[in-house]
Structure formats: C-alpha cells, structure tokens
Amino acid sequence: MTAAADRILALDTATEACSAALYVQGDITSRCLVDPRGHARNLLPMIEVLLSEAGLKLQQLDAIAFGRGPGSFTGLRIAAGITQGLAFAAGLPVIPVSTLATLAQGADNDAVLAAIDARMHEVYWAAFSRDRDGVMQPVVEEAVCPPDRVTCPGRGEWQARGSGWKAYGDALNNHCTGRIVQYEPEALPHAADMIPLALQLYRQGRSVSAGQAVPVYLRDQVVQTAKLESK
Missing domain, CATH: 3.30.420.40 (ATPase, nucleotide binding domain)
Structure with a gap:
C-alpha cells in the first residue's frame, strides 16, 4: 500500500469529450469540452487554468491520472502523450485508469x-x-x-x-x-469521475512510471496499425 495522494491531475480524451480535473485535498475542480477534433488544442489550456486557479505548479502534484482506454485511437494517443510529457518533466508517477470504469463511475x-x-x-x-x-x-x-x-x-x-x-x-x-x-446513451467519460478510481489505484500502489503511460486499445488490428505507422 502507498500513502494517500493529496493532489492529482486527471486527463481524458478517449471519446468526443476532452476533460481535465484537479483533486486537491478533497476538492475537485474540472473543465470539459465536447470537441472531437480539438483535443490536442484544448487539453493543455485546461490544465494550465486548473493549476493556476489552485495556485499550484505541476511539480507539487502527487501524480497524473489519464484515461488509458479503450476509446478513440487518436484520443488515447493524445492523453497518453501529454501525460507522458508532463510526468517526465515534473518527475511524477502516472495512474492509468480505464475509460469504461470512468464512464461507470459517473x-x-x-x-x-x-x-x-x-x-x-x-x-x-x-x-x-x-x-x-x-x-x-x-x-x-x-x-x-x-x-x-x-x-x-x-x-x-x-x-x-x-x-x-x-x-x-x-x-x-x-x-x-x-x-x-x-x-x-449520451453519457461521456469525464475526468472528474476518474478521481475516485485514481485515488484508489494510487493507494494500492498501482501507479506507473511516465514511460509506462500507454493506451489500451483492446482491438488488435488498431495496435498493429499503430506499430506500422511508427515505422
């Protein structure tokens, strides 16, 4: 078991919705925008606003959680890539959270x-x-x-x-x-609903390093396509 986290940033871009949430000692603030083609453009400004409003720097967080899938192939890559970059820069652990579990949590x-x-x-x-x-x-x-x-x-x-x-x-x-x-049927996963899941996973010692922040696609042919595109 790991000590409880006081500050967690959660990110999700697995579906049409782009969302970010910040947990600080029991309080959750969040941003969400349904813009399927704008995830890469919208996510970082959301993070900057949440941290600024809380008066926090990235390095003061305990971990970053992200929606690891399943979901949109492109969306999953965006969340994983941004999470990796932020976690590497700040030396933070990462908490991969199921998109379906986040959807159910809400x-x-x-x-x-x-x-x-x-x-x-x-x-x-x-x-x-x-x-x-x-x-x-x-x-x-x-x-x-x-x-x-x-x-x-x-x-x-x-x-x-x-x-x-x-x-x-x-x-x-x-x-x-x-x-x-x-x-x-209109429900979409939201980063704020990821927080309880992320907190539990963190307490259970199930966070990973930034390099292990990888998507879960479930569909084998998508994974094969990703490997071919990377060559």
Whole structure:
C-alpha cells in the first residue's frame, strides 16, 4: 500500500469529450469540452487554468491520472502523450485508469453496463459494481465485441451508460430485456469521475512510471496499425 495522494491531475480524451480535473485535498475542480477534433488544442489550456486557479505548479502534484482506454485511437494517443510529457518533466508517477470504469463511475446506479461505440459494428464494454468505498469495480472485464454478444451478468438490474447504447441500443438489449432500469446513451467519460478510481489505484500502489503511460486499445488490428505507422 502507498500513502494517500493529496493532489492529482486527471486527463481524458478517449471519446468526443476532452476533460481535465484537479483533486486537491478533497476538492475537485474540472473543465470539459465536447470537441472531437480539438483535443490536442484544448487539453493543455485546461490544465494550465486548473493549476493556476489552485495556485499550484505541476511539480507539487502527487501524480497524473489519464484515461488509458479503450476509446478513440487518436484520443488515447493524445492523453497518453501529454501525460507522458508532463510526468517526465515534473518527475511524477502516472495512474492509468480505464475509460469504461470512468464512464461507470459517473452513474447514479451501483451496477452499470458501460459501452462505448467502437465503430466497425462493435462496442467496447464492461460491467461494473460499486464497492463499499463508492468506487466502481469490474464484474465483467472490458472487451470489444459485436453488440449482440453483450450480456447482463447475474440476476440484478443495471444502468446502461455510454455511446454504445446510443449506436446499438436494440442489439445490446438482445440479452438484457427487463434488466436495464436506466439509460444514459449520451453519457461521456469525464475526468472528474476518474478521481475516485485514481485515488484508489494510487493507494494500492498501482501507479506507473511516465514511460509506462500507454493506451489500451483492446482491438488488435488498431495496435498493429499503430506499430506500422511508427515505422
């Protein structure tokens, strides 16, 4: 176990939303903008504003958390790249946080089926349940698959959240009829919702070095494309 963190910066650009949040001794401030093509342009100014308003310098933080995916390939690269650069410069550890867990964390319900449109007639999805500390834990591990293969685990009721439900609602409901009590198909992950997850991971000693701040794509062919582009 690691000592609790007092100051964490969280960043997410995994979907259409670009967001940053700053946790300082129990208080959270944040910025969010839905601008799919503007993540690289918008994220650094958001960070500068949050730090300035808090009267902090980057070096005074305990760690930087970022949405490590799954999500938009380009978006994940932006968050990972900026996180690496800032963490290297300030000598800070990094906390990779699941985008799907962040999406689930923002829900009202304690049991959430989080699904993000993965294009190509597939979804990134996972099932989560809130623990006694109020932090979402995976019940079904994240995966990418056709929407009609998503199932509701167990016997309880679930909240549906994320763009996957907007794009493929009928197919996702094939195996979940009568089990969904609330729908939020417009919901997007937000860096402020990443904070509880990041704090728990930090306490558990699950932060990594800046060089290990890499995206999780889930889709093998995307990873292969990235390797080819880098050559």
